[in-house]
Amino acid sequence: MSKILIKAKFTLTEKNNEQVVLKDSYVGITDDKITYVGNEKPSGYEDAILLDRPYGFVIPGLIDLHYHSDSPANKGFCEDCGTVKMDGSILYEYLTAIYSATTEEEWKKIANLTFLEMICGGITTCVEFNSYYPEKMAELLGECGLRGYIAPETNSLDGFPYSPDGEHVIIEHKKDKDMFKKLERNCDLIEKYNGTCDDRIRVTLGPTEPPACRPELLKEVRKLSATYKVPITMHAAETKIEREYIKNEYGKDSIFYLYENGIVGPDVILAHTVYANEEEKKLLAETKTNVAHCPSVFVIRGRYMKSLQHYTDLGINVGIGTDTFPQDMIREMRVATSMSKVADNDFRSAKSELLIKCATKNGAKALNRDDIGCIKVGAKADIAIVDMCDFNTVPVRDPVRVLISCGTSHNVTDTIVNGKILMENKIVKSINKEQVCKEALVATETIWSRIPNLNKLSPLSVNIE
Numbered sequence: 001m002s003k004i005l006i007k008a009k010f011t012l013t014e015k016n017n018e019q020v021v022l023k024d025s026y027v028g029i030t031d032d033k034i035t036y037v038g039n040e041k042p043s044g045y046e047d048a049i050l051l052d053r054p055y056g057f058v059i060p061g062l063i064d065l066h067y068h069s070d071s072p073a074n075k076g077f078c079e080d081c082g083t084v085k086m087d088g089s090i091l092y093e094y095l096t097a098i099y100s101a102t103t104e105e106e107w108k109k110i111a112n113l114t115f116l117e118m119i120c121g122g123i124t125t126c127v128e129f130n131s132y133y134p135e136k137m138a139e140l141l142g143e144c145g146l147r148g149y150i151a152p153e154t155n156s157l158d159g160f161p162y163s164p165d166g167e168h169v170i171i172e173h174k175k176d177k178d179m180f181k182k183l184e185r186n187c188d189l190i191e192k193y194n195g196t197c198d199d200r201i202r203v204t205l206g207p208t209e210p211p212a213c214r215p216e217l218l219k220e221v222r223k224l225s226a227t228y229k230v231p232i233t234m235h236a237a238e239t240k241i242e243r244e245y246i247k248n249e250y251g252k253d254s255i256f257y258l259y260e261n262g263i264v265g266p267d268v269i270l271a272h273t274v275y276a277n278e279e280e281k282k283l284l285a286e287t288k289t290n291v292a293h294c295p296s297v298f299v300i301r302g303r304y305m306k307s308l309q310h311y312t313d314l315g316i317n318v319g320i321g322t323d324t325f326p327q328d329m330i331r332e333m334r335v336a337t338s339m340s341k342v343a344d345n346d347f348r349s350a351k352s353e354l355l356i357k358c359a360t361k362n363g364a365k366a367l368n369r370d371d372i373g374c375i376k377v378g379a380k381a382d383i384a385i386v387d388m389c390d391f392n393t394v395p396v397r398d399p400v401r402v403l404i405s406c407g408t409s410h411n412v413t414d415t416i417v418n419g420k421i422l423m424e425n426k427i428v429k430s431i432n433k434e435q436v437c438k439e440a441l442v443a444t445e446t447i448w449s450r451i452p453n454l455n456k457l458s459p460l461s462v463n464i465e
């Protein structure tokens with residue numbers, strides 16, 4: 001039996017199912033579960049590992065509801081850039097260039113950097129959409145200690161969609177039985193990896209995005225969800241190109257296309273939905289479909305959700321995802337609150353109490369879990385500790401508001417997943433930080449060197465001589 005006792009200034013716990021901050025608090029952990037939360041020092045933890053954090057803020061481990069493990073390869077490549085005639089999207093020229101130039105071995109080095117960054121930033125659960133190397137992903141998640149959901153790439157596509165001219169997209173589908181090959185593989189992966197590594201690894205059904213999935217495939221995904229009882233994760237209402245394609249092919253808007261083919265409901269997480277119209281938003285609410293909101297990746301393209309507050313007022317369960325670099329959920333919470341205020345032209349929009357809930361409890365709800373995203377007795381010991389005595393965090397009248405308005409992932413000192421300490425006092429235990437950074441640097445430089453029109457696609461901001 002292993003025990004940990006955390007003594008800290010503040011703990012974000014729960015009272016009557018509502019989040020509340022406990023001052024001068026203790027959190028006890030036994031094996032993989034939280035076994036004590038309170039103001040009094042508990043007995044029975046005399047031999048426990050003590051994490052004494054006089055200015056620490058203990059929060060539920062953050063749930064990154066949507067990310068891509070290869071995102072760091074786009075760092076410094078796709079900001080300030082995009083395909084003008086495609087509403088600024090980077091999907092069909094920029095990301096296609098990166099994907100085509102990346103080997104499995106290089107991806108692995110970059111994915112390790114992503115996991116390192118997550119551990120350093122207090123993320124304890126991560127949900128990867130459209131995973132190209134799911135077997136490797138299960139292996140890496142197993143090694144690094146994070147709790148991870150893997151959505152293997154599943155679609156009816158024949159190759160990557162791409163744009164030959166920066167204006168049109170070529171999307172080719174496989175026919176007949178071939179259309180279901182990736183879905184069959186998705187099912188094999190569920191059988192092989194779901195529930196492995198002490199149940200830290202889960203596998204979802206992962207149809208990529210509406211234009212990539214023919215109706216026959218989506219209907220089969222819905223059938224299989226009943227067989228496997230796993231969530232369905234998918235991109236939706238993400239780009240103008242997607243909207244036009246679905247309208248032209250099927251005569252309706254994206255969310256209605258998904259509705260018609262069964263891909264809505266409490267077991268479905270749709271990433272983005274920023275292009276959804278009011279009718280589609282109402283449909284999301286009526287069907288209790290979850291949304292993964294990833295504000296930064298849209299803001300850098302000049303786009304934003306209208307608005308996070310509006311979505312939650314409609315009754316939609318919204319969690320937060322990073323989807324890009326840096327994998328910093330604290331930054332995402334700040335951008336989400338800021339953009340909701342801009343969208344509504346109202347300072348009361350998407351306050352701190354909503355954002356912290358989105359990044360913890362709502363993420364857990366989207367995954368149909370009540371044992372993560374919260375600090376209460378009986379829950380999984382998935383916890384982050386933030387140092388609130390740093391130049392950007394003092395003074396601390398309101399720790400939740402200060403965390404969201406001023407914090408960064410660098411303020412996180414400790415990360416615990418399933419009762420195991422992955423980072424203690426800023427020392428990462430499950431990943432060799434220096435080695436991973438160096439390997440990722442070499443891997444990405446090699447990938448970029450293979451893109452012939454690199455500097456044309458993405459001119460340097462300031463020339464390097």
Ligand SMILES: [Zn+2]
Nearest residue numbers: 129235271323
């Ligand atoms: Zn995505």
